[in-house]
Amino acid sequence: MARMMESSEPVNINSFIVLDLETTGLPCFDKLTKITEISLLCLDRSQIMIAVKNKQLMPRVVQKLNLCVYPCRFINCGATEVSGLNNELLETCKTFGDVFDIILEMINMMPKPICMVAHNGNKFDFPILRSEIAHIKKNLPDDIYCADTLPAFKEFVYKNKPNEAEELDEAEQMADDSEPSAVEKTGDSEQEPKIVFLPDDINPTDNGKYLWGTDDWNDELIRVTELIENELLEEVNNINLDEIRKVNETTPKRRTNCLPSSQTGLKKKKINHSKDKINASKNLFSNKNSNAAKHSYKLKDCYEYLTEKKIINQHRADSDTHALLECIVKIGPQLLDWFDNNCKPFNNVTELWNIQKHK
Known part of the structure; x- marks a missing residue:
């Protein structure tokens, strides 16, 4: 599929999908990093605005999907220590290719255009997810966009207290x-x-x-x-x-005695x-x-700063998506406008890996 042209014009996003992945390792050490867990929180833009108005951290109407998948690859010990997932635990789970239709059906439930958001998504979640989808020779619809909350948090999080x-x-x-x-x-x-x-x-x-x-x-x-x-x-x-x-x-000369x-x-x-x-x-x-x-812009530190709470079960995909959504609601409409102006087509994301290149 040809890449969509990226436009400088803002996109009027109608729905948001908060995304988080757990993986077999880190891309900086292993270019064939694969997904072990994927979590999606899907909600209409209006639900975020209602939560902001009512001073709620978590919108009431959120569609949730959390799937553990077998990666068909050895899970790094460091990744296991962080996420709690290992090959033995996941050996009865379906592969990403087996569950992709479920993920796609969940995405298609939401009003478009849709923006997927993830913390450090540009360097981690989006390229890995793009690789997994390309590996099974599939694509997401063209009206699916993505935006990284890390640069957005650098602009908004600590500005609340100048x-x-x-x-x-x-x-x-x-x-x-x-x-x-x-x-x-x-x-x-x-x-x-x-x-x-x-x-x-x-x-x-x-x-x-x-x-x-x-x-x-x-x-x-x-x-x-x-x-x-x-x-x-x-x-x-x-x-x-x-x-x-x-x-x-x-040029040094031979000397009999040091000065x-x-x-x-x-x-x-x-x-x-x-x-x-x-x-x-x-x-x-x-x-x-x-x-x-x-300031630290790790999700944990931004969450604690904005909500004055600690993340429960950090590095579990479902917990991290809940924490990220609460941060988004806490920052409010200015962050949604930032997503409109800075999102890019998901299908334009460069794949982290292509299995054919590594054979």
Whole structure:
């Protein structure tokens, strides 16, 4: 089927399908990632507006479909630990091809055009679902669109409290003033430095959403490395940079004796490397370094911020779709308008994998 032309004109979405998948692994490690569980919450746009008006988190009229499927592929141990699903549990379940007609019938029940929404859907749910459908040589109707809530949440979630960032900075400053430093001195001796733990909002195994090696991580690592290098230079007194540059640019000659430190302009001084490591970790993981680090946009954290509740049974597809729908209702009409303006045809999504390419 030919791809639909993507238009800059907004689409007047009539129905929404909140989607979440559990899979055999992460696409960044396994391009043949397959579905083990799929959950769909289908509802008319008007039902969201009624819930907003009545100050309800969950609309009353929601069509629900949750299916576990046998992936015909080994499920990664890490995925099993997260979702609780393994090959033995799923061996009596139908394959995705067997249940696709049920999924399609559910979708076709809703007034069109329809927009499927998923958190980090552009990089995870949509390409995987598109691959599964293409593998059985099927397609969804052309009036099915999709939109990723992750960029939308970055625009709306923490904007509800515009002064929160300033309050966070003030709270951190008070904590810094009241707490002892990582390395404390007692007389002339130094205590062992405190251990710096990785914060919860940086999780390299959370469905590929916050992985090591992202641009933000690399930029921050470079910045902190340069900072530590500058700190190390400041620890050494009376460095004659011109002399060092001259030596580096001159072809070395055989010498019988090394020059004494008095002639090189260098003065030896003990460097506290443990303190440098603490400073590196503190600068790399501190929320003070960038606005992006102040907030986590994982579904769990956005849900807790918006609803002041915790997700029950996180990483079960049905639980995650309920949590995402409650976030959508909490943000309200402005998010629905964002979906109208930013959705794209589902059939234009690039497949994550094509089984023919991997034979």
